Amino acid sequence: METQIGSIQSPQPSSPANAETAPSHGFFSWYRDITANERRTFWSCKVGYALDAMDTQFLSFVIPTLIATWGISRADAGFIGTATLLTSAAGGWVAGILSDRIGRVRTLQLTILWFAFFTFLCGLAQNYEQLLVARALMGFGFGGEWTAGAVLIGEAIRAQDRGKAVGMVQAGWAVGWGLAALLYALVFSLLPAETAWRVLFLIGLLPAVFVIVLRRLVKEPEVYTEHKAREAQASEKTSFAAIFSPRLISTTLRAALLTTGAQGGYYAITTWLPTFLKTERGLTVLGTGGYLAMVIVGSYIGYVTSAYLTDRIGRKRNFILFALGSMTIALAYTHIPVNDTVMLLLGFPLGFFASGIFAGMGAFLTELFPTSVRGSGQGFCYNVGRAIGAFFPFLIGHVSQQMSLGHAIGIFAAAAYGVLILAALTLPETRGKALEA
Template sequence: MNGQEQIIATDPGSDSRFFSWFYELSPKERRTFWSCKIGYALDAMDTQFLSFVIPTLIATWGITKGDAGLIGTVTLLTSALGGWLAGILSDRIGRVKTLQLTILWFAFFTVLCGLAQNYHQLLIARGLMGFGMGGEWTAGAILIGEVIRAKDRGKAVGMVQAGWAVGWAMSAILYALMFSLLPAEIAWRSLFLLGVLPAIFVIFIRRFVDEPEVFVEQKRKQDSGAAQASFAEIFSPDMISTTLRAVLLTTGAQGGYYAITTWLPTFLKTERHLTVLGTGGYLAMVILGSYIGYIVSAFLTDRLGRKKNFILFALGSMSIAWTYTHLPVTDSVMLLLGFPLGFFTAGVFSGMGAFLTELFPTRIRGSGQGFCYNMGRAIGSLFPFLIGWASQDMSLGYAIGIFAAMAYGVMIIAALTLPETRGKQLEA
């Protein structure tokens, strides 16, 4: 090897058996895979608890919907900053150590949410929890992306990403269990207190998961006198174009996701007067669609390539947004539409971790990946506000459609301009 990162040829036909790659992994690679996947599922579980207890908090503490919405916005913004900082930290102290720290962080502050005595204490605890929530994705995505070989990287990282749907389902099940066994004023606290469970998982990571060899080699070179990389290098003349286009890609994906998932339930309930949205069946369809969307997209990102897969799922997300906001639907049709909604809006993220891993060299991979994904999250979090503002002068459904189309359009343009990285061999 000449020390440069290269593109190696891959045969798409060799990927025909989706799970064959997993059986070829070494024990070390399998431990890393499961650690990242379970860690991401536990991250999602702790994160999703809030969405289930908001009605109880409104009834118990008398807070407004605006107060509840502020908690969600603050969490998104702190998670964006946390993901950015975790990327920088992972380049300094290592991917595995950063993963452990972020899991302990969000577990600790999730427990504090359950101990909060008033709205402001909950707002602060939840905001601090966001730092770990965003940081865990960054550290885990880099770790699994560097461990898995090039031809299977998209599938592996996508399967890890699918852990989000698993954690979402876990939070729904625990919510149903706690609220069926305990009074509501105690059940919501018990749910957050269960957020301590991820901290126990850190023991496994600490004992069985090692740093990727490509990162260890990079650190060895730096320790022997090679130039130390800095976060600012992602804005150097050689990298700034890639960095900015990657930010546009992630902004489009996350802006579109927030545009649809934040306002769509309100639109369907207030303007279409549908009742199925509040049922467990509809939620189950969305979660199932999300999980299958992650898996199918994970396969296709290695099969079709990163760029084509992004464009395919972006177009699918645009189509489902148009269908929801323009076609007349009944409760039964809406129940079925929950599946493609989850499938496309979640599947669009499946190849993101592998793609960002491949765009940046090892010495600044954490900094680049952490900044691009989480800057996109921060900008994308503005879309719900913009839709609410625009809906004062136009119908809510029209505003959702416009902003979703804009977001996914930006994503498609960014994907077309970025290089195809499928099969990229990572070298120190």
């Protein structure tokens, strides 16, 4: 049996993830203490998430080319992004259920193959409708990969270092984002734009090769295999609907509010800030490689810092700290007069806080749910937040017809992060919680 949600167990020596050893105090000393299998799991999840981010970010770079080549509107281009987010939410939940049924590693393999294949198909699209369908199907695997990878690494690493390890895996997103930017610059410098955008998507098939590594090197977490053995012995299976049982429903709903706040705030800031700063402030630095590099570097350092802090000061305090930082940045961007030089520098804290808040999410959701429905619970909560958050850009655009765009961004960002803070305050602190089969 799993311990009651929110309780803190003393570590169990039977599993590497729960081994009773002293906490790691150095920034990366935890990595030296983990086993070879845990290191393979860590790097497999990190590389998988970076490749996921790379394939996902290709679209943002080629939208101007698609508008010029096919003559589609900005609304049409934006709808591709919205469709991808909504299907990724569905894919994340399905992958969570699958990871409880067929295993964390196998689900991770399937989701990587899925998003790589449909990214490749995007490069073969002959019209807008075909690209929309291929990209939406790609989103199904994109959302699923996060869920499967987060559960896998969360179960593989010992309790006292789980936050650092899962957060460092999450930092792979910034690496993939940067890789997408570099590939975009390289491909578009060598080929004409009408061909280059297709080549960029075709490159997206390469992550499929990574599945061979996963099949050979990565094993299921011990806590999961022990649970499946006991489940088979008892001849009974737990339904994914158990996350809505009287025992777990309160945790499920509050965790969903937490992720909704994080993702709603992120989409509110990142979707509309460039438009606001270009149209109402007349800034030109937003479209430059220097500004993008500043945001990406800030994101990576934010992920790493948050990963360390979530084990150091606790999950809840870390969420609140980064939520307050994100709110401050949103208000600074929309209410303080700035020039291009100041805006370039502000790209760093924007990436740092808005992205870094997600580093603690995987470990926290892993610890909130029992092993039998850990994937289902994590997949549902994170992706409900993604689905609801996807509507924030639309709502801001609608409300901005009645007030300034800057005020609309500030209101929605503050509301989103306020919801996150309230949810964090009501949820149990899980730092150091051991996972049991």
